[in-house]
Amino acid sequence: MTDLPEQGHFALFALPVRFRLDEAALAAAWRTLQAQFHPDRAAHLSAVEQRRALQWATRINEAYNVLRDPLARAAHVLELNGVPLDLERNAAMPPEFLMQQMQWREALEEARTDAGALDALAREVAAAAQAQQDALARACDDQQDYAAAAQWLRRLHFTERLRAEIGRVRTAQDC
Amino acid sequence: MAYSEKVLDHYENPRNVGSFDKSDEHVGTGMVGAPACGDVMKLQIKVNEAGVIEDACFKTYGCGSAIASSSLVTEWVKGKSIEEALAIKNSQIAEELALPPVKIHCSVLAEDAIRAAVDDYRKKQAGGEEQ
Numbered sequence: 001m002t003d004l005p006e007q008g009h010f011a012l013f014a015l016p017v018r019f020r021l022d023e024a025a026l027a028a029a030w031r032t033l034q035a036q037f038h039p040d041r042a043a044h045l046s047a048v049e050q051r052r053a054l055q056w057a058t059r060i061n062e063a064y065n066v067l068r069d070p071l072a073r074a075a076h077v078l079e080l081n082g083v084p085l086d087l088e089r090n091a092a093m094p095p096e097f098l099m100q101q102m103q104w105r106e107a108l109e110e111a112r113t114d115a116g117a118l119d120a121l122a123r124e125v126a127a128a129a130q131a132q133q134d135a136l137a138r139a140c141d142d143q144q145d146y147a148a149a150a151q152w153l154r155r156l157h158f159t160e161r162l163r164a165e166i167g168r169v170r171t172a173q174d175c
Numbered sequence: 176m177a178y179s180e181k182v183l184d185h186y187e188n189p190r191n192v193g194s195f196d197k198s199d200e201h202v203g204t205g206m207v208g209a210p211a212c213g214d215v216m217k218l219q220i221k222v223n224e225a226g227v228i229e230d231a232c233f234k235t236y237g238c239g240s241a242i243a244s245s246s247l248v249t250e251w252v253k254g255k256s257i258e259e260a261l262a263i264k265n266s267q268i269a270e271e272l273a274l275p276p277v278k279i280h281c282s283v284l285a286e287d288a289i290r291a292a293v294d295d296y297r298k299k300q301a302g303g304e305e306q
Contacts, residue, residue: 099206158215
C-alpha cells in the first residue's frame with residue numbers, strides 16, 4: 001500500500017484540491033474505484049493480493065468519507081496547504097462571534113417548548129452556516145488565504161455543533 | 176464517560192450561574208469558546224475599588240467538565256485580587272476536578288476565561304481614565 005500522495009484524498013479520485021466540490025464527480029470516481037478494488041473481485045487471488053485489495057477498499061472509503069463531509073474536507077484542504085486546523089489548541093475567537101453563539105444557545109433554551117421559535121432559530125442558524133461555508137470557500141479556493149479559511153472553519157464548527165443540538169431538541173419535541 | 180464526583184457536584188449544583196450588567200464599569204466579561212467541541216463560556220467578575228473580585232458568575236454551554244470548570248473558577252476567584260485570580264492555572268482546575276486527559280481543554284477554557292474577563296475589566300478601567 002502506498003503512502004498518502006501529496007494531493008491527499010483528492011488525488012485518489014483525480015479531483016482538484018479545493019473546498020468547493022463536484023459531488024457528482026466524486027461519487028462517480030468513488031464508484032469506479034470501489035468496483036475495481038472491491039474485496040469480492042479479489043476472491044480468486046492470492047491471500048496477499050486479497051489483503052491488498054481490502055486495504056485499498058478501506059483507504060478509498062476513508063477518503064470518500066472525508067471528502068463528502070464539508071468540515072472534514074475543509075480541514076483536509078487546509079492541512080494539504082500547510083495550515084493544520086489544530087482545533088484542540090484553544091484558538092481565540094472574536095468576542096462578537098462568541099456573544100452571538102451565547103445568544104443562540106439562550107434562544108435554544110427558550111425554544112425548547114416552542115416549536116415555532118425553534119423553527120425560526122433553526123432557519124437563522126442554517127443561514128449563518130451557509131454564509132460561513134461560502135466565506136470559507138472564497139477564502140480557500142478564490143483567495144488561497146488559508147489562515148482566513150481556518151478561522152471560518154473554526155466558526156463553522158461552533159455553528160454545526162449548535163445545529164446538531166437544535167436537531168436533538170426538535171426530535172425531543174416531536175416525541 | 177464517567178465524571179468525577181466533584182464534576183458531578185458542580186454539574187448538578189452549579190455555583191454562581193447568571194449574568195452581571197456588561198456595561199457596568201466594575202464588571203469584566205470574558206467570553207471564550209472551544210472550536211473542537213463547540214463549547215461557549217462566559218465568565219464575569221465584579222471588582223471593587225480595592226481591586227478585589229467581590230463577585231463572579233458564569234454561563235456555560237458545553238459538557239459537564241466545562242460547566243464544572245467554570246463553576247469552580249467562580250468560587251475560586253471570589254475574594255481574590257486580580258493578580259491572584261490570574262495566577263490560577265488550568266492544571267489546578269484539572270487536578271481539583273480530576274479531569275481526564277480528553278477534558279483538559281475544558282480547564283484551559285476556564286483559565287482563558289479568567290484572563291479574558293480581567294482583560295475586559297482592565298480595558299474598561301483604562302478607557303474610563305482617559306475620558
